[in-house]
Amino acid sequence: MDTTGVGNRSEEATDTVAEDVVRLLAGLLQRDPASIGRDAQLFGDLGLDSTSFLEVLMQTENDLGVEFDPYDLEPHDFETVGTLISFVRKQMEA
Secondary structure: OOOHHHHHHHHHHHHHHHHHHHHHHHHHHHHHHHOOOOEEOOOOOOOOOHHHHHHHHHHHHHHHHOOOHHOOOOOOHOEEEHHHHHHHHHHHOO
8 A cells, every 4th residue: 555645745734834934924024935944033033023923923823724822832932933833833733
């Protein structure tokens, strides 16, 4: 039985979440998505503040159809673009 398609679908979904988060950040920050790496610090490198971070979360909820519980947010979840992507994935699986 060939299961290669199953793994590929999972990877495609994962890539889509990452692409969507980067696209959202790029749109809100008026930047080229290619200029936003996963290691970029949200508050340092990208210049987000608490208000713009909330805007990112709200836009992510709207665009991806996921609802975040603010009590689930931990400081390590919003250190970098990569940690934010991981947080969004976790919330979508919940």
